[in-house]
Amino acid sequence: xxxxxxGKRILVVDDEPDVTDLLKFKLSREGYVVEAINNPxxxxxxxxxxxxxxxxxxxxxxxxxxxxxxxMIRADGKLNAVPIVFLTARGEIEDRIKGLELGADDYxxxxxxxxxLVLRIGLILRRIKEPKAEEDxxxxxxxxxxxxxxxxxxxxxxxxxxxxxxxxxxxxxxxRKGRVQSRENLLVNVWNYDxxxxxxxxxxxxxxxxxxxxxxxxxxxxIRGVGYRISE
Numbered sequence: 001x002x003x004x005x006x007g008k009r010i011l012v013v014d015d016e017p018d019v020t021d022l023l024k025f026k027l028s029r030e031g032y033v034v035e036a037i038n039n040p041x042x043x044x045x046x047x048x049x050x051x052x053x054x055x056x057x058x059x060x061x062x063x064x065x066x067x068x069x070x071x072m073i074r075a076d077g078k079l080n081a082v083p084i085v086f087l088t089a090r091g092e093i094e095d096r097i098k099g100l101e102l103g104a105d106d107y108x109x110x111x112x113x114x115x116x117l118v119l120r121i122g123l124i125l126r127r128i129k130e131p132k133a134e135e136d137x138x139x140x141x142x143x144x145x146x147x148x149x150x151x152x153x154x155x156x157x158x159x160x161x162x163x164x165x166x167x168x169x170x171x172x173x174x175x176r177k178g179r180v181q182s183r184e185n186l187l188v189n190v191w192n193y194d195x196x197x198x199x200x201x202x203x204x205x206x207x208x209x210x211x212x213x214x215x216x217x218x219x220x221x222x223i224r225g226v227g228y229r230i231s232e
Contacts, residue, residue, distance in 0.1 A: 004126075005030075005031065005032070005122055005125055005126065006031035006032075007031065007032075007033055008031075008032055008033070008053040008054070008125050009032070009033045009034075009035075009050060009051065009052045009053045009054075010027055010032050010033070010034050010035075010052060010053065010054050010055075010056055010121070011034075011035050011036075011037070011043075011046065011047055011050055011052035011054075011055050011056070012024065012027075012034060012035070012036040012037070012056045013036075013037045013040055013043055013055065013056070013057050013058060013061075013066070013069065014036070014037075014038065014056075014057075014058035014061070014087065015038055015039075015040065015058065015061040015062060016038070016058075017038055019058070019087075020036035020037075020038060021036070022114075023036065023056065023117075024036050026114045026117070026118065027118065027121070030118055030122075032121075035050050035052075040061045040062075040063060040064040040065075040066075040069060041063055041064055043064070043069050043072070044072060044076065044079075047073070047076075047079055048078060048079070052082060053082065053083075053125060053128070054082065054083045054084075054085065054121060054124060054125060055069075055073060055082060055083070055084045055085065056085050056087055056121070057069055057070065057084060057085070057086055057087065058086075058087050058088055059086055059087075059088035059099070060088055060089060066086055066088065066099075067098065067099065067102055070084055070086075070099070070102040070103055070104060071102055073103075074102065074103040080103075080161050080163075081151075081161060081162065081163060081164065083105040083106075083124045083125070083127075083128075083163065083164045083165070084103060084104045084105055084163075085104065085105060085106045085107070085108065085120065085121060085124065086099045086104050086106070086107045086108070087108050087110065087112065087117075088107075088108075088109060088110060089109065089110045096201075097200060097204055100201060100204040100205065101204055101207075101208065103163055103208070105124050105163060105164060105165045106120050106124060106191075108120065123191075123192045124164065124165070127164045127165065127167075127168045128151070128164050137149035137150075139171065139174040139175065141174050141177055141219055141230055141231075141232055142216055142219050142232050143155055143156045143216055144170075144174070144213060144216050144219060146167075146170060146171055146174055148171060151167060153167065153170065155213055155214060155215075155216050156216075160212050160213065161212070162209070162212060165190065165191070165205060166205060166208060166209050166212070168190050169186065169190050169205055169206070169209060170209060170230075172186065172189055172190055173220065173228065173229070173230040174230055176230075177230055177231060177232075178229065178230075178231050179229065180223045180226055180227055180228070180229045181227050181228055181229065182226055182227040183202045183203075183227045183228075184227075185227065186202050186227065186228070187201070187202060202227075202228075206220060206222075206228055219231065219232065
């Protein structure tokens with residue numbers, strides 16, 4: 001694993017101890033600091049104490065499932081920007097879309113390949129960059145301002161909370177203002193996936209991004225049959 005990821009904190013939530021033990025072993029071996037919870041009702045207290053850099057959530061759990069946990073995380077002022085990866089036995093595309101709509105950054109079905117899981121987690125965490133010193137890292141389009149250095153977005157000066165994936169997606173569109181970006185190109189450059197990945201992932205994130213931009217949502221144009229473009 002790249003050295004800049006060593007020490008990153010991952011909170012694993014799964015009601016099966018065998019699964020959490022395996023994940024803790026695999027991820028700790030990669031240099032991550034890992035905590036595991038088998039009782040989902042403990043999630044918020046543990047998360048606030050542990051301050052994770054990424055959540056790895058099972059969906060199908062008793063008492064409190066992963067989708068409900070994701071809603072709670074995205075509603076929490078201290079946790080709402082932390083990336084979420086769903087880990088579940090469900091493989092249907094509608095369940096995947098539902099998870100993405102709730103703010104998940106990725107979705108991996110059981111049984112999973114541990115090497116792929118580690119790779120995807122690394123890709124997500126590498127999207128979150130440290131602030132750059134002595135460099136103007138701001139992008140402006142319309143009334144939307146994005147500052148990569150502070151990882152902040154404002155609309156007419158009002159802060160907007162974005163997930164790591166939403167931030168990278170908006171940044172790419174703003175950097176390439178006026179140029180159409182195909183769904184396949186966005187998957188490669190934002191998600192680092194090959195083009196076999198389900199392109200509806202893009203549509204889901206664009207929809208969420210527009211909702212968060214509010215009255216500036218129209219800056220993101222849909223180019224039918226091709227992809228998306230941001231322009232003033």
